[in-house]
Amino acid sequence: QATPARRRLLLSLGIGFNLALLGWFKYANFIVANINTVLLDTGLATLSWRTVHLPLGISFFTFQALSYLIDIYRQEVKPQTRWTETALYITLFPQLIAGPIVRYHDIARQLLQRTVNSALFLSGCRRFIIGLAKKILLANTLGQTADQIFAQTPEQLGAAEAWLGVICYTLQIYFDFSAYSDMAIGLGRMFGFRFLENFNYPYIARSVQAFWRRWHMSLSSWFRDYLYIPLGGSRCAPWRVYFNLLLVFLLCGFWHGASWNFIVWGAWHGIFLALERTQFGTALTSLWRPLQHFYTLLVVMLGWVFFRAEDLSHATAYLQAMSRFGQDTAAALYYLSTGLSVTLLVAVMLSMPLYRTLTARLQPVLERT
Numbered sequence: 001q002a003t004p005a006r007r008r009l010l011l012s013l014g015i016g017f018n019l020a021l022l023g024w025f026k027y028a029n030f031i032v033a034n035i036n037t038v039l040l041d042t043g044l045a046t047l048s049w050r051t052v053h054l055p056l057g058i059s060f061f062t063f064q065a066l067s068y069l070i071d072i073y074r075q076e077v078k079p080q081t082r083w084t085e086t087a088l089y090i091t092l093f094p095q096l097i098a099g100p101i102v103r104y105h106d107i108a109r110q111l112l113q114r115t116v117n118s119a120l121f122l123s124g125c126r127r128f129i130i131g132l133a134k135k136i137l138l139a140n141t142l143g144q145t146a147d148q149i150f151a152q153t154p155e156q157l158g159a160a161e162a163w164l165g166v167i168c169y170t171l172q173i174y175f176d177f178s179a180y181s182d183m184a185i186g187l188g189r190m191f192g193f194r195f196l197e198n199f200n201y202p203y204i205a206r207s208v209q210a211f212w213r214r215w216h217m218s219l220s221s222w223f224r225d226y227l228y229i230p231l232g233g234s235r236c237a238p239w240r241v242y243f244n245l246l247l248v249f250l251l252c253g254f255w256h257g258a259s260w261n262f263i264v265w266g267a268w269h270g271i272f273l274a275l276e277r278t279q280f281g282t283a284l285t286s287l288w289r290p291l292q293h294f295y296t297l298l299v300v301m302l303g304w305v306f307f308r309a310e311d312l313s314h315a316t317a318y319l320q321a322m323s324r325f326g327q328d329t330a331a332a333l334y335y336l337s338t339g340l341s342v343t344l345l346v347a348v349m350l351s352m353p354l355y356r357t358l359t360a361r362l363q364p365v366l367e368r369t
Contacts, residue, residue, distance in 0.1 A: 007073060014069040015124050022062045028052045030258035057096040059215035059255060063222060064090050068104040070226055079148035081327050085111045094187035098220035100198035103225075107193065114192035124189030131182025134175045138350070139312075141343045142172035145335050150308055160332035162321040167339075169308050169361060170301050171347040174203065177216065202287040203351045206292035207284060208272040208299055234277075246270040256307075261315060265306040 004012070029052055036046040053268035068089065073080045080086045089111055095102060147164030149157070157165075181198035188195045212220045224233075231244045246267065253266020276284065284292060302319065309315035 011073045015066060018062050018065050018069075020203070021132075025052055025058055025276060026056055027254075027258045030119050033289040050291060053273070060096055060099060060101060061090050062099050064092075064104070066102075066226065067222070070109075071104040076105045079265055080108075080111070081143055092188075092193075094191070094193070095181075095184035095195060098177065098184070099216065100181050100184060100195055101222050104220065106196060116190075120189050120192065124186040124191075126186070127189065128183050128186030131179040131186060133182075134143075134182065134350075137178035138343060138347050139176040141340070142168045142175070142347060145307070145340055146172050148335070150318070154314065154321045156326075157318070157321040158329060158331055159325045160329035161335075162324075163317060164332045165321065166301050166305060167344070170297075170304055171344070171351065172350060173304065173345060174199070180187060201351065203297065203300070203354050204293070204353070205296050206289060207276055207281070207296055208269060209276050209281075211296055212269070213275070213299060219252070223252055227251070237275070242274040245273045245277075249273065260312050261306045264312065264315075265303050268299075268303045268306065278314055290298055309328055 020326070029049075032047055032049045039046050068086065071077050080089075089102075089107060090106060092102060092107075144197055146165050148170040149161060150169070152161075154162070178199040185195045185197070196218060198216060198218050199216065200214040202211050205211040205214055229245055229246045233244065234241050236244065247270075249266040249270030250263060251266070252269075253262040253264070256262045256265070275281065284295065287295070305318050305322075306312075306315045309318055324336075
């Protein structure tokens with residue numbers, strides 16, 4: 001009922017307040033540390049600072065609060081009349097820690113009206129158990145090897161050892177993130193909520209664009225709908241599209257963590273997304289499909305080095321280790337126990353929709369018999 005100018009003002013105040021809280025709790029330590037580094041280099045006195053502690057789940061509940069404000073501003077849904085329902089949405093515990101990010105317009109009706117029955121509850125239990133198994137049996141096992149290899153001095157690593165570490169981490173982070181999403185979706189079903197899927201076999205993608213349509217879909221769609229499209233999306237001059245992509249993915253990387261590593265990781269993906277909108281993307285689609293898969297996996301895996309490394313110098317040294325071919329490969333065999341080999345094989349198979357493809361092909365045959 002307010003005037004458009006007043007509505008814009010209220011939206012701006014709400015967004016500013018939420019981003020200020022996120023900036024203070026998540027990024028203040030990082031910003032002050034970088035300022036102090038510059039001051040030290042110039043011989044000036046550093047700022048005195050007490051560490052700000054990070055509230056649990058602040059990245060997720062901030063984005064959900066912003067979704068609430070923006071969806072109401074756009075008049076896509078009506079605002080809640082009871083503060084308890086708004087608080088329930090923002091602090092919805094099943095997915096508060098690791099996603100998926102639940103947008104307000106996707107769940108507004110469920111906050112007031114939802115059904116809990118035995119079938120939905122059992123479906124939720126089954127999905128939760130699947131996620132728990134992925135986390136404990138796959139992600140944790142792969143993570144142990146990745147941690148051991150990344151903990152070593154990169155200069156002492158050979159290419160085989162370094163690549164094994166990246167392969168383990170590539171699978172670990174997928175099964176870790178997707179496991180948390182599975183458990184959140186399962187818990188939601190137990191309480192009558194239906195959350196959207198968050199992962200759709202991202203490692204079968206044949207481009208970085210396709211990868212982001214399958215990886216952490218609730219996050220990528222949040223940035224697309226609330227930032228990329230309002231900036232002009234793809235309906236701008238080419239240079240503006242590239243700028244929008246790079247800005248969005250710089251912020252996406254920074255959202256993941258207060259570190260230069262995450263910023264570089266976001267820029268890495270933004271650059272390749274921009275490249276795929278040029279003649280490079282046209283050439284990519286003409287390649288043999290396995291080569292498209294190889295290109296995508298290579299870009300994603302190299303990006304994970306920045307995501308996992310302690311700092312930029314560690315990431316750079318690790319990437320150099322990955323290129324030191326011809327050195328002794330026996331060190332990699334030290335990690336390849338029977339248990340890890342089986343885990344890698346199972347993880348690779350489960351990262352592809354083999355079961356879904358097989359059942360789809362067998363279904364017509366079974367129906368004819």
